[in-house]
Amino acid sequence: MRRWIRWSAYTAATVLTLALAAAAAITIASQHLLARKYPVRPERLVRAPAPAVADAPRQARLLGCLSCHGDGLRGNRMFDEAGLGFIVAPNLPRLIRKRSDQQIAAAIRQGVGPDGRPLLVMPSALFSRLTDAQVSALIAWMRGLPAGGAPNLQRRLSLLGRITVLNGDMPRQPELLPLYRERMPPDLSPEHAPGHYxxxxxxxxxxxxxxxxxDRPHADFNSSWINPTPPAPDLAIAAAYDLAAFTRLMRTGVAPGERRLGMMSEVARDDLRLLTDAEIDALHRYLQARAAPRADP
Ligand code: HEC
Ligand code: HEC
Structure with a gap:
């Protein structure tokens, strides 16, 4: 009996030691990735014309800046409930007082913080496609926002959160830039430029x-194993929509056959409803052209 107890104690101690060693290894390895410094290219910025700055709040809605950074971009804690620790989409009006335009643009389009470290969850790889004019207008608008709200916290990752950094589910944005460059949707013709953009x-x-x-890799977070949501389909599906049905989906989130969708309906109601008629038309024409069979060059 005594022997049995002693062996159990040894086993428990061994398991505990191994678990602590694994936790330490995960922490050290993820810290190494997160502390890596990325080289930053100079950003080309322009003087944003007044109408572009006036339209920036709408653009910020469409691009999801407000969904993540909260109303007035005053900051938001993300992933609290998923056991990942928390990621802070910072209070931008406060933060950017300490940043140059170059630093803000590099965060948006290159996914690096002011110290050259990689950003997480902020979909900079996607935003690397934004034009100089649009980024400049967003920055000019943000500079004019009233600073208020709570001060910024540092992100804090749990062990599970660190595992998602190691396995690529929470990608470091600079690592995704080449992929977003290579897999740019075909631009087809100058006529389709607005819809393509x-x-x-x-x-x-x-x-x-x-x-x-x-499916993957997703720009901000591959949630497959923590929060399984159905993947968004190939947008060839939009070719089956006529303009009226497409407009209805964008404005209300209701798909043909009175179907209410998941995330798509939500993003339509929150953000996409702000697309203008002209934008919806351009997008629809582009998606139809993209889905049409093309002769190989
Ligand atoms: C999917 C959520 C998400 C979206 C969409 C998003 N952000 Fe972020 N953003 C974040 C998170 C999270 C961080 C902090 C990243 C970190 O600490 O690693 C961040 C960081 C930033 C920073 C860097 C601040 C610094 O440290 O210097 C800027 C600037 C920024 N975001 C601007 C924007 C703008 C402008 C948009 C829209 C064009 C946008 N964000 C859209 C989540 C998001
Ligand atoms: C925040 C994520 C998100 C964004 C942004 C988004 N979609 Fe979707 N979309 C989805 C998901 C997820 C689905 C699958 C249905 C669902 O689960 O809601 C979907 C489904 C669709 C469908 C198929 C609906 C059907 O008939 O079943 C169309 C068409 C579509 N999206 C068009 C668009 C267009 C056009 C845009 C850009 C203007 C867009 N989506 C932006 C997530 C998104």
Whole structure:
């Protein structure tokens, strides 16, 4: 009997030691990845014309800045409930007083913080496709927002959160930039430029870098094993919609056959409803052209 107790104690101690060693290894390895410094290219910025700055709040809605950074971009804690620790989408009006325009633009389009470290969850790989004019307008608008709200906390990752960094489920944004460059949706023709741009910068967040379906890798977070949501389909599906049905989906989230969808209906009601008629028309025409069979060059 005594012997049995002693062996149990040994086993428990061994298991505990191994668990602590594994936790330490995970912490050290993920810290190593998160502390890596990435080189930053100089950003080309322009003087944003007043109408573009006036339209920036709408653009920020469409691009999801407000969904993650909260109303007025005053900051938001993310993933609290998923056991990942928390990631802070910072209070931007407060934070950017300490940042140069170059640093803000590099965070948005290159996924690096002011110290050259990689950003997490902020979909910079997707935003690397934003034009100089649009980024400049967003920055000018953010500079004019009233600073208030709570001070920024540092992100804090749990062990589970660190595992998602190691296995790539929570990608370091600079690592995804090449993928978003290579898998740009085909631009087809100058006539389709406006629709192509919206598809590549707004829809691609969930429907995948080249719109062929948003399985993985996802720009911000591959939630497959923590929060399984159905993947967004290849946008070839939009070719089956006529303009009226497409407009209805964008404005209300209701799909043909009175279907209410999951995340798609939510993002339509929250954000996509702000697309103008002209934008919806351009997007629809682009998606139809993209789905049409093409002769190989
Ligand atoms: C999917 C959620 C999400 C979206 C969408 C998003 N952000 Fe972020 N953003 C974050 C998170 C999270 C961080 C902090 C990342 C970190 O600490 O690693 C961040 C960081 C930033 C930073 C860096 C701040 C610094 O440290 O210098 C800027 C600037 C920024 N976001 C601007 C924007 C703008 C502008 C948009 C829209 C074009 C946007 N974000 C959209 C989640 C998001
Ligand atoms: C935040 C993520 C997200 C964004 C952004 C997004 N979608 Fe979706 N979309 C989804 C998901 C997920 C589905 C699958 C249905 C569901 O679960 O809601 C979907 C489904 C669809 C469908 C198929 C609906 C059907 O008939 O079943 C169409 C068409 C579509 N999206 C168009 C678009 C277009 C166009 C854009 C850009 C303007 C866009 N989506 C942006 C997530 C998104």
């Amino acid at each position: 919206i598809a590549a910068t707004v829809c691609a967040e969930c429907h995948g870098p080249d719109l062929s379906g948003g």
